[in-house]
Amino acid sequence: MNPSSETFDQNALAALADKQLRGALRNATSLFGQRRLAAARSLDNWEDLRSQARRIKDEVLLRLDEYLLAFVSKAESRGAEIHWARDAAEANKIICALTVERGAKSIVKSKSMTTEETHLNKALEKAGMQVVETDLGEYIIQLADETPSHIIAPAIHKTKKQIAELFTAELGMPPTDDVGQLTSTARTTLRQFFANSDVGISGVNFGVAETGTIMIVENEGNIRLTTSLPRMHIAVMGIEKIVPRFEDLDVFLKLLPRSGTGQRLTTYQSLITGVKQSPTEEGPEQLHIVLLDNGRSRMLAHPVTRQSLACIRCGACLNACPVYQQIGGHAYGSVYPGPIGAVITPQLMGLKKTAQLPYASSLCGACREVCPVKIDIPRLLLHLRSEVTERSGDHVPKKTVERLAFKVWAQVMRRPKLYELSARVGRLMQRLVVKNKRIGKVGVPPLSGWTNYRDLRPIESQSFREQWRKGLIGNREQ
Ligand code: SF4
Numbered sequence: 001m002n003p004s005s006e007t008f009d010q011n012a013l014a015a016l017a018d019k020q021l022r023g024a025l026r027n028a029t030s031l032f033g034q035r036r037l038a039a040a041r042s043l044d045n046w047e048d049l050r051s052q053a054r055r056i057k058d059e060v061l062l063r064l065d066e067y068l069l070a071f072v073s074k075a076e077s078r079g080a081e082i083h084w085a086r087d088a089a090e091a092n093k094i095i096c097a098l099t100v101e102r103g104a105k106s107i108v109k110s111k112s113m114t115t116e117e118t119h120l121n122k123a124l125e126k127a128g129m130q131v132v133e134t135d136l137g138e139y140i141i142q143l144a145d146e147t148p149s150h151i152i153a154p155a156i157h158k159t160k161k162q163i164a165e166l167f168t169a170e171l172g173m174p175p176t177d178d179v180g181q182l183t184s185t186a187r188t189t190l191r192q193f194f195a196n197s198d199v200g201i202s203g204v205n206f207g208v209a210e211t212g213t214i215m216i217v218e219n220e221g222n223i224r225l226t227t228s229l230p231r232m233h234i235a236v237m238g239i240e241k242i243v244p245r246f247e248d249l250d251v252f253l254k255l256l257p258r259s260g261t262g263q264r265l266t267t268y269q270s271l272i273t274g275v276k277q278s279p280t281e282e283g284p285e286q287l288h289i290v291l292l293d294n295g296r297s298r299m300l301a302h303p304v305t306r307q308s309l310a311c312i313r314c315g316a317c318l319n320a321c322p323v324y325q326q327i328g329g330h331a332y333g334s335v336y337p338g339p340i341g342a343v344i345t346p347q348l349m350g351l352k353k354t355a356q357l358p359y360a361s362s363l364c365g366a367c368r369e370v371c372p373v374k375i376d377i378p379r380l381l382l383h384l385r386s387e388v389t390e391r392s393g394d395h396v397p398k399k400t401v402e403r404l405a406f407k408v409w410a411q412v413m414r415r416p417k418l419y420e421l422s423a424r425v426g427r428l429m430q431r432l433v434v435k436n437k438r439i440g441k442v443g444v445p446p447l448s449g450w451t452n453y454r455d456l457r458p459i460e461s462q463s464f465r466e467q468w469r470k471g472l473i474g475n476r477e478q
Helices: 005-016 019-041 046-062 064-077 088-102 113-118 120-126 136-143 160-171 179-196 222-228 248-260 296-301 305-310 316-320 322-327 338-349 366-370 377-390 400-413 416-432 447-451 464-469
Strands: 080-085 106-109 130-133 199-202 206-208 213-218 232-238 268-272 286-292
Touching: 005 019, 005 322, 019 248, 019 316, 019 322, 046 064, 046 248, 046 305, 064 080, 064 206, 064 213, 064 286, 080 088, 088 113, 088 120, 088 199, 088 232, 088 286, 106 120, 106 179, 106 222, 113 120, 113 232, 113 286, 120 130, 130 136, 136 160, 136 179, 160 179, 179 222, 199 222, 206 248, 213 222, 213 232, 213 248, 222 232, 222 268, 296 305, 305 338, 305 377, 316 322, 316 338, 316 366, 322 338, 338 366, 338 377, 366 377, 400 416
Parallel strands: 080 286, 106 130, 106 199, 199 232, 232 286
Antiparallel strands: 206 213, 213 268
16 A cells, blocks of 8 residues: 555655665665756756746746636647646546547556646546556556656666566566566567557646647657557646747756756657647647646645746756655655655645645755756745644644744743853763764654664864854954
8 A cells, every 4th residue: 555645754764664765765866966967067057047947937827827828729729629627536537538438448658747646547447448657667666556756767766676576477577687678578568558559648748838839758759659659649737837938948958857867858859739730640630638727726826835836847856855865755655755745745635634744854955956947945845834833733743842842942042041051961961872973873752763864963062152252263352
């Protein structure tokens, strides 16, 4: 069973105890991080691009209604059919009805976080369809009956050995740890589904208001096949994915792959404008674009939460986050993990079941540093924490000890003499736990919650004030 957001603390503890998981995460996130840095440095206007991207997103979000209508009008003029979905259930209902009407039995899907958000696969399977994920990572996850643990690398938590064992068990391939053989087996299996499927379902990276074009980026070519081989293509798009002009894609195409995988460009960029206009052209006969709200209008209405909608789902904040690096995506118990997940999930699902997520951060700011659209995630987390505190009801975990500790600390901080005295007492007490100039594991809660997984620096033998008074630092004569 997949963990839920309600049990985040327990999920995180279980993940911390899984050495294999932590090893796989450490390797993958540090590799992505290094590549991102190198790719960003390859451009001398990286910071300008980030600012430009944010300006475009802000422009769209302030006039989203106008840009959406412009997009719809252009897309319809090229033969696309538009469907508006208020929530996940409505989106799934629309898509199931379209596939039933088409007489579909088999559906190929390309990776789409939006359809993960609506739990579309379950709805389609309930309607009697066979649904096959065609992105390799998603396919692995589907075979393992798991949920993705990263926005752009769904199987990031799996080792090569685990994938090989899965392929042997599920696809009957002889045991091997040869990556070429593993991918070739997946490719051969998936090709049959592409050839025989009636409907292809994809997500959307960007929708261009000026032309009605949808853009989808990828590395494996599976999206090309999903959107062009079956006769019907259904694209599911969050309403925030709009950009005003075609030329704006240039900015996001520089930022998205570099931030996500450290690539200068993804291998494929599919630009789809309506249906094929003649029998000799490539592409589907029918294109349906489902525009999903599912809580986005609520986020749009508030000036603080609005910026969550600027996210282009690159995954960089996950790779940079010291919490995600340790526990991975499943612990968050939601489709969107990591820092952006801790912000989006409570807004999509409500705080009742997700009150622990805004606290799943050390507020170090690493996510803000790497975000290509400059989303101030720490500020959003603090905003949500204050909402949790304000709404504090039975469903919100009461951290009585923590609250008391902060109240005492606030009193001490207001009284300089008391502050100095407490530092002196702390210095004496820490002798019991300091080893090799570090405070290691302290077995007593609540300190054990901190020290089980990180070392603390001990209090210095002389405080800044004491050194200042003795004239050891600064120059008191000036
Ligand atoms: S919040 Fe920023 S860094 Fe995180 S996934 Fe979204 S765009 Fe990428």
